Structures are given as C-alpha cells and as structure tokens.
Amino acid sequence: MLEQINKAAEYIRSKTHIVPEVGIILGTGLGRLVDEIDIETTIDYEDIPDFPVSTVESHHGKLIFGFLAGKKVVAMQGRFHYYEGYTMQQVAFPVWIMKRIGIKYLLVSNACGSLNPELHTGDLMIINDHINLQPGNPLIGPNMNEMGPRFPDMSQPYDRVLIEKALKIGVENNIQLKTGVYVSVPGPVLETHAEYRYLRIIGGDVVGMSTVPEILAARHAGLPCFAISVVTDEGWHDVLEPVTLAQVIAAATQAEPKMTLIMKKIVEGLG
Secondary structure, three states, X not given: OHHHHHHXXXXXXXXXXXXXXXXXXXXXXXXXXXXXXXXXXXXXXXXXXXXOOOOOOOOOOEEEEEEEOOEEEEEEEOOOOHHHOOOHHHHXXXXXXXXXXXXXXXXXXXXXXXXXXXXXXXXXXXXXXXXXXXXXXOOOOOOOOOOOOOOOOOOOOOOHHHHHHHHHHHHHOOOOEEEEEEEEOOOOOOOOHHHHHHHHHOOOOEEEOOXXXXXXHHHHOOOOEEEEEEEEEEOOOOOOXXXXXXXXXXXXXXXXXXXHHHHHHHHHOOO
C-alpha cells in the first residue's frame, strides 16, 4: 500500500505546486464549497495512479487544489464508500495521499439520518464521537509504520479545539449547531424501523454510510479531524416515510450555505 500511496503522491506533486495545509472531503451537502476556493489545479481521480473513482451520481471525481480563506487546501470533490464495492483501504486511500502531500488537518462533511428526536431534517450536527459498524477497518493488515502506530488511540477521534471553534462560529453567525454521535453502517440500503431503534439504543444520534473509515486513517496518521453532518431524513418516527436520493440531496442543498460558512471560517482560523 505504501508503494501505491507514494506513486499517487508523486503524480499529484508533478501536477501542482500547491502544498496543502488542509484536506477537505466534500461529502453530500458541501459541494458548493468549491465555489469559495481560489482554484489553482484540478486533477481527475481517473488520472491518478491506483486512485478509486466515485460511482455515486451526486459525487464528482476531482481533487481541487487552491486557496480557501487564505490557506492552501486540497478538496476531494466526491468520496468513496464500502457499498460501492471498494475495500476499506481503498476508501481511506485518498486520506493517506493527502497526508503524504502535506495536510495537517482533515475536515469532512456528510449526510445522515436522524436517530434522535431532537435532530430534524435540515439540522447540522458536529460529530463528537462515532460508532463503527462498518464490516472492516482500513488499518487491518500490516501496519504502515511511516504513517502511524500499530494501535492508534481513539479517545478523541474528533478534535475538541476544532469543535469548540465551530460552535463559536455558529453562535457568531446565528447558525444553530448541535453535537452528537455518528453511527457508520455499510449501506447502501436505508435502515428498517427496528434498526433505527437499535442504533439509538446503542448510543447513536445519527446514522450514515461514510466518514468513519477516513477518520480512522486520519487519526492513525496523527491528523486532527473535524466532521459535520446534515440531517436529511428522520428515522425516529413511529411510522417511517420512504426516503429517496432526491429528498436527501434537496435537504443537503438547503443546508449547504451554512455548512460552507462553517467550514470556511474553521479553515480561516487554522494555523
């Protein structure tokens, strides 16, 4: 895996002079952040050696290099999921590459379903912890000692300082932000009523199909992480309503300006 990481990183370095300080994974609800970036270089995923290619219709497939709020950034316009048929190592591959080319922080967004009656469609939730129900872990196998330790600590997977900064940004900009626990599941099916209840019982506030594999790789590599979710559907009702991808995208799009502002202000305050 290290050979593949180094090969991909070498290719990327040959295409841009930007050495990014911050890596951003533009999940559902944060695509417009690209409009805020002063773009220097764009690289298609398919051109990068060994790089996966997103198969989800709402996810583009480009690495964006440039400046955001005065900071050098690399943004993933489109991410990967286990349910697409990728291994956990492939899902985490871009994080290792971003670490290799220089990032010091990782910021992530996603869409999720609410398990908590206090979280409604359109709400923004900062992730302060997670429960990993994915069928694997990107760190399984021979340890990449150059990246991090064999047994990385996960007592603080999401950086407390960045969380406090985000909450302050929310207050200053009249944006209501909540905090909670994200449960990561394989997908691609949405949960049954009984599964929603189970996930709530074990401590989850929201559920989604991404984020945790990338966070595990990032924390192994010593990167401070921040993640924010937009609630796109509610799974805590006595009677569930069917959910479509169009509804998920619509809810995420409505919350997008607030998520974009939060991310931009966090980047502005780094360093």
